[in-house]
Amino acid sequence: MKQLIEISKELLESRKAGYIIGYTEDKFHRTKPFIAHTTNDAEKLTFNQKAVHNLAVYLTRLPKPKEGKIGIVAKGCDIKAIIGLIQENQIKRDDIIIIGMNCNGVVKDINIDYNKENSQMKCSICELRTPKHANYIVGALEDFAKSELTKNILAEFEALSAEERWKFWEKEFEKCIKCYACRQACPLCYCEQCIVEKSMPQWIDSSPTTKGNFAWNIIRAFHLSGRCIGCNECERACPVNIPLSLLNRKMGMVAMKEFNYRHGIEPDQPTLIGNYNTSDKEDFIM
C-alpha cells in the first residue's frame, strides 16, 4: 500500500485533491470507507480483499472540496459506476482523480477473511482487474481463489415455471422491510426525491406490504435497467438477505442480449435508456 499512500499524500499536499475517498482498516481488521483530508489521514489508507465497498456512492453525497478535486480509490468495477455518474451529469471527469487499484477479488462478508466461499460472484468473471479510465494504477495483481461460479444461475432460475418463480419472489419480498438500504448503497440511486417518496400520487406503498415490496423492487430494478453496473452492494446491504443480484443481473442480461450493451464501459457510449433503434425488437407487440 505504500504506492497508494504516497500518491495520496502527494495529491493532498499539493492541494490537487481536496480530499480522497478511500478505505481504511478498522479496529477489528475489517475494511471500511474512509475520507482522508490531510497527509496524516493518508497514512491510514489501505486496500485489500475486504475493500468490497463501492466508494462511488459518496460522489453524489459529499460536498465539493473548497480547493482541489476529489480523489477516489476505485476498483475496476467501481469505476463503471463513476462513468455512469459522469454520463448522467452528476460529476465531471475533470473534477475527480481516480486512483485505480489492481484488484484480487473481494469478500462477501467483511467479518471473515477472503476464501473461495467468501468471495463475490462478480470477481470470478471480472474483466477489469486492472481498471480502465484511472489517473493512476496501483498495486499488484495476484492469483486468487475464485468462487464456485454457479454457472447459469439465471438460466436455472428461468427454467422454473411462472408459478414457482412467483412463489420464490413472494417468499423473498415478504421479508422486505422497506429500509431502502439497497437504494442508499447504490451509487446510481441518487435521485433527490425517490419515486417511493412521492405521495401525490403514491405509486409504491411505503409500508412493507408484500404488494408494495413487489412494486418497490420491480420498479427499482426497472429504473436501473441499462444503468446497473453489477457491483452488488445492494444485496450486501440488505439486512434480510433478499437476492437482489438475481434481479439486477437479469436486467443486465437483457441489456446484453437484446441490445449488446453494458453500462459504464466508456463515457461517450450512448446510453441504453434515452436512445432507441428503429430495429428494436417488437415480436411481442401485436
Added chain:
Amino acid sequence: MRIGVFTCHCGENIGRTVDCPAVSKACADFPGVVHSEDYKYMCSDPGQNLIKQAIKEKNLNAVVVGSCSPHMHEKTFRKACSDAGINPFQVEIANLREHCSWIHDDVPSATLKAIDMMRMMVEKVKFNGPLTPIRVPVTKRALVIGGGISGIQASLDIANAGYEVILVEKEPSIGGHMSQLSETFPTLDCSQCILTPRMVEVYQHSKIKLMSYSEVENVEGFIGNFSVTIRKKARSVKDELCTGCGLCVQKCPIKKVALSEFDEGLATRPAMYVPFPQAVPNIPVIDRTICTYFKNGKCQMCKKVCGREAIDFEQQDELVKEEVGSIIIATGYKLYTIDKKPDDSPIHGYGEYGYGKYKDVVSGLQFERIASASGPTSGEMLRPSDKKVPKKIVFIQCVGSRDEAKGFSYCSKICCMYTAKHAMLYKHKVHDGEAYVFYMDIRAGGKMYEEFVRRAIEEDGVKYIRGRVSRIYQDDGKIIVKGEDTIAGVKVEIDADMAVLATAMMAQTEAPKLAQTLGVPYDKYGFINEVHPKLRPVETSSGGIFLAGACNSPRDIPDSVAMASAAAAKALVLFGSDMLEREPVVAKVNEATCAGCLYCKKVCAYNAVEAKEIKDRNGNLIKVVAYVNSGLCQGCGTCNATCPSKSVELLGFKDDQIYAQINAFAEV
C-alpha cells in the same frame, strides 16, 4: 372541489344503448360532485347554457361531460366553461359515444361501463390544475410541397394575399400530371393552355420562391415555427445564367438512351433535357446516370455550345434551410403500373392484360401522351407498335381499382370520366374508328359530368359494354380482348388494334416517407390522412400542416383546385395573427427534486429541454437541473415517463391525474 357532471344523450346515439338518466343519477353520488344532470344534446346552445347556468348557480370549479369523443367537442365544452368563468382545462370529456354506446349492444353492461368511464373522469378532473395558453410568434411564410395544379393554386392564393411562399417540386419542372394531359374533362379544354399561364404566373410572382428539382429533406418545429431543410438537387446548370435557349439540349449526343418520363416511356429524351417544351423553369437538367462526361469524363458538348458558361459539372446538391409557419402538402399521385414484374407497387396483378408485354396495351397517361399535340406522335392517333392508326380501340375501366383481390379496394374517381374523354378524343380524330369501353359502373358525379358521358355515347358513338375483361393477348398484330357483356349475358371478344387501361390512382411512392418526415399520419395506401373527412378535410393532425389534391385521396382537377384554395385559406388564417395561442399541455420541471441526470433531454424529440444552472446568491453553482422551454414542448410526456423521480411532469396528464383514473376503475 365542486364538480358538475353532464351526461348527454346525443339524441339516440348514446341514449339508445346507455341509460343516461341512470348514469347521471349514479354520478350525483360520486364524492366531490355537487351537480349532475342529463340532456338530449349537450353540445347545442341550450345544452351549453345548462352547463353555464349550473356553473354559476352551484359555483362549480370543474366540469365533466359524458358525450361524444373529445376529438369532436372537447373544444366546444372548454369554450363554454371558459365563458362561464372556469379555466377551460378543468373540463374533461368521457367518450360515451364512440367508446361505449356505439360499440356495445347490451344496455345494462354498457350503462355500467358508462358509469365507470364517468367516474374515471371525475377522479381525473380533481387533479386538473388551471392552465393558461402559451403564446408563440408565427412565421408568416408558407411552404408548398409539390408543384402540380394543387401546389400551384395554393401558392398563388397565398402569394396573392401578400405572404411569401416557397414552392418545392421534385421534378425539373412544375406542372405535375396535368401538364401531361391533352384535354381535360368536362370542357375538353387543352390542358397545357389553361395550365401554362398559371405556371408562368408562379415563376414570375415576386412572392413565390420556386425551388424546382428539389426535395424536402427534414422538417423540425411546430405550427407557426417550422424549420425545413430542402435539398436542391444538382442540375449541373447554373440557373442564374441559363437563358433557356435550348442549344445544349439540341446538341447533346446521348439522345436515345433514356425513356422520357414526361412521355410515359413512349419516347426518348437526351441526357441533357428539359422535360417538355413549356417547362417552368425552362432550365435543362443533366441526367448524370447516362451523361458521357459523368461516365468517363469525355464529351462536354453542352459546355462548348453554351454561350453563357452556365454548365457546371462540379455542381453539388445544396442543402437549404428555410423558416416557415405553415406547410401545404400537394404531392399528388402516380398511376398504378401493372407490369408482370412488380415495381414498387404492393400489388402485382393483371399480368393477364399484357401491359408491358404488348406495346399496344397502354395506360391512361400513355394514351394522353399519344393524344397530345406535344406528344411522341404529335397528336396523331397512332399505335405504339407499328405507328398505324388503330381502327378499333378498347378502353378498360377499373384496372386496379375497386378490386380487393388484385388491387385497391377504393374507386379512383377519375377513370370513368377520362375514359369517356379518351374515347371521344379518339373518335374526333379517327372518325371511322370503333371505340369500346368495358365498365362496371359509370361514376360521373360532378358538374356537367353526366352530360359529358352521354355525349360520348350519343354523339360520338362510343360503345359501352358492361362487364370485365378476363384476358388480353396478341394475335397476328391484333390485340384480342376477351370480356363479357353482363347485360346481354354473353361473352365478348374484340379484335382491337389497341387497348387502353384505366389504371388506379395511387399515392406517390415517397409519400409515406414524406409523411413520416412531417410527422403526419397516412393510411395503408400511402394517402395522407385528413383530421376529419367531413368537417376538416384539408387539415392534418399536425397543426399548421395542410393537404391539397390527390395526395389525400383520388381526386379530379376541379376538386383539387378547390382543396388547394381551401388549404391556402387555412394557412392564411394562421398568418392572420402575429401570435399563436398554443395548448398549454407542456412539461414542467420541479427544480427542487430534479437531480439533473438530463435523461429527459435525451428523449425529447423537439430539443425542448435544456440544462439550467441553479446558483446561490454569491453565484456559486448549487446544482444543474433540467428546464423545459414551453414554446418548443409539444406535450408528448416521454420525459415524464423516463424521469425516475418524476421531477418533470406533463401538465394536463400528470401522474396524479393518471393515477386517479387507474384507481377509479378499481375493485369495488
Added chain:
Amino acid sequence: MEEEKFEPKITAFVCNWCTYTGADLAGTSRLKQQTNARLIRVPCTGRIDPVFIIKAFEKGADGVLVSGCHPGDCHYNTGNFHARRRWIFFKQLLDFVGIDSTRLYFSWVSASEGKKWVDVVNNVINSVRAKGPFLGYKNLNKETELPLVNKN
C-alpha cells in the same frame, strides 16, 4: 347457487393520436366489442410508465393493454420508440419475477385501424377471460384492510 361468471377487467393505456382515434373510428363504424375494457388516454405511448401497469394490476385489473402508433408514425416522432425500449425490459422483468406477463399486451394500432382495434380488444378480453382472475395480485390485496378506492 349459480356462480357468477368471471368477467375480466382490462385497463387499456392508449395514445391519443393513433389508437384512441382508431377506437373512435371503430365507434363511428359501429363495430361491436365486449364491454370489459376501460381506456385511459395519454398523449403518446412515451408517456406510459411501467409503474402505471403495476398500479393497474394492483388496483384490480386482470389484464392490461398498452397501444400506440406504429413505429415511425408517432405524432411526436420518437415517443413510441422510447416506449418500446422500456417495454422490452419491463415485460422480461415481470416475467422473471413470476408475474404473469402474458396478462400484459402491447399493440400498434393506427388511427385508420378501427377493425384491428376491435380485434385486439376482443382477443385480449377473451384470452384474459380464459386465464381467469389475476389471483396473484388479488391475494396480495387481501394482506391488509387498506381501502382500495380513494374516497376523498
